[in-house]
Amino acid sequence: MSYLKIEYEIVPTESFCVIRGCSGCGRKTHFRNTQKFRVNANGNRVDVWLIYQCEHCKHTLNLAVYERQKVSSVPKAEYESFLSNDAQLAQQYGKTLSLFQKNKAAVDFERMNYSYVKLHETIQHSGSDKSMELTIHNPCGLKIRPEKQIADVLGLSRSQVKKRMAQGEILVDETDFGKLHFYSPHCIM
């Protein structure tokens, strides 16, 4: 019996988008990453914010990265990157869910773009029967239905996945916020 085991991770491909009421244009709207930081040094303490902006009226929303932090405890290279508005660092913070939670900024998971990154793949060969086992890690807790995740990684449609689930060709044995685990008695990739 040969056996295929694959693990994927769902990775956001762009900064999270914040949904909230805007005091500038007075409606519920989306705020996007401007990829700019604001740094305010006062004595030996520093505040650093990642600046988000309303997509309609450009009203800003500052997400605190550091608050009243000792300058000496901020890595020098990172501090330089804040001052030069390093786009890569801004995007990295824009995909850090804990930053949004800390700032009580609601992320719009419906608008999320993401991809599946294969972490590893193991194949054990013996005989002609084939089975497979897949795990999809979702460390950011993106709200994607299990059938959709399975369809995406197997390259099937959602209706094909539902049919195979009903036929016992795809068996989901674990599904929670951070992980989806399923297997099949046949290799269907």
Ligand SMILES: [Zn+2]
């Ligand atoms: Zn606005």
